[in-house]
Every structure is written in C-alpha cells, then in structure tokens.
Amino acid sequence: MALSFRYEKKFWDVDFEYIAGVDEVGRGPLAGPIVAAAVIFSPKTKIKGLNDSKQLTPTLREKLYLEIQEKALAVGIALLDHKMIDKINIGKANRLALKMAVEALSITPQYLLIDGKRMRIDLPIQQVSLVKGDGRCASIAAASIIAKVTRDRMMLQFHQKYPHYGFDRHKGYGTKEHFRKLEKFGPCLIHRRSFYPVSQY
Numbered sequence: 001m002a003l004s005f006r007y008e009k010k011f012w013d014v015d016f017e018y019i020a021g022v023d024e025v026g027r028g029p030l031a032g033p034i035v036a037a038a039v040i041f042s043p044k045t046k047i048k049g050l051n052d053s054k055q056l057t058p059t060l061r062e063k064l065y066l067e068i069q070e071k072a073l074a075v076g077i078a079l080l081d082h083k084m085i086d087k088i089n090i091g092k093a094n095r096l097a098l099k100m101a102v103e104a105l106s107i108t109p110q111y112l113l114i115d116g117k118r119m120r121i122d123l124p125i126q127q128v129s130l131v132k133g134d135g136r137c138a139s140i141a142a143a144s145i146i147a148k149v150t151r152d153r154m155m156l157q158f159h160q161k162y163p164h165y166g167f168d169r170h171k172g173y174g175t176k177e178h179f180r181k182l183e184k185f186g187p188c189l190i191h192r193r194s195f196y197p198v199s200q201y
Helices: 006-012 058-071 082-088 090-103 138-161 176-185
Strands: 019-025 034-040 074-080 111-115 126-130
Touching: 006 019, 006 111, 006 138, 019 090, 019 138, 034 090, 034 138, 058 138, 074 090, 074 138, 082 090, 111 138
Parallel strands: 019 111, 111 126
Antiparallel strands: 019 034, 034 074
C-alpha cells in the first residue's frame, strides 16, 4: 500500500516548511558501501506508489527514483566505503552517513524524520526517529528508495570488476551463494574485513 504524507503533515500544519526524511541502505552486507539519503518534499507533492524500498520491485524502484529526483525540493546522498566501515565500525558509519546525507541537501531542513529506533543525527536540527519508518512515512520511504537504487547501481558496477562473486544478484548481502564464493575465492577489495565471516578468510 502506498504511503501518505501524514507524518509530514503534522509538521507542515505548524509551519515547519522543510521536513526531511532520512534513511540508509547497506548496514548488513559483507561487501560494498553504506549509502544514506535525505529527501525534502513540498506539501503539494504527489507521488503514487511510495513504499519501503524492500517492498518494491527493481523496476518500480528505478521509476520512483527518477520521480523523486524530479519532484523533490532537495535530495541529499552520502556514502561511506568498506574501508571507512572497517575503520570506524558500522554503527558509527551509519550515523555519519545519515549526517552527511542531510548536510548534502541544498535546503537546510527544519525537522528530520529518521528511520530507526532511537536514532539520533548529530546536527542542531529537531528530529524524531520512527521504527520501521520506511514503511510508515512517505519521505523516509523516498529516502530509502534513493539510497537503495544508488547502492544497487554501485554493486552492479562492482559486479563488472569482480564477476565471480555474484554481486549483481545478492548486492553484497550474506546469502548462501555469497558464502560459497567467499570460501572459494576469499575476499575481494570491497569486502568488509571487520565483518564475520569475511574476517575468517
């Protein structure tokens, strides 16, 4: 079911004009970057089919990605690669990526709607975190779509460079196929050395 802007409306109705939905993709994979996105919509925006990116087909995600980019007042994207994830750990990388995505917006938001439980971005902006927000809030869902499509495109490029790992199919997540490939070939340059079982190889 497509999401409405009911969360954003609460803030629009009390004169908060710029509300950013914020989300990330790529906490769990064994390889590749973590990608975060922030999206600000106008109260007049209408987009059909917005939902948690994981609930959408790749074709629909690509279609919505283009529509979001076209209709949003601002879109910010940020990523941290596997080296930074290994250096500072995935929790810190997640928070930093979210912060960078907000900072990448061409408009400074007045309020942040963040996907997650007790998630806090280190910025002097009022904010609230929503558990499973990407399936409840339209702006967060839009951010999840932007982040997911951006990361998936990157993993398809990595597939061209490292075709024997199957990144085009599992996008770096720990599937049975990926585990088999790791055992056979060992890690490649984009694997996260701090993640189990990559660390075992």
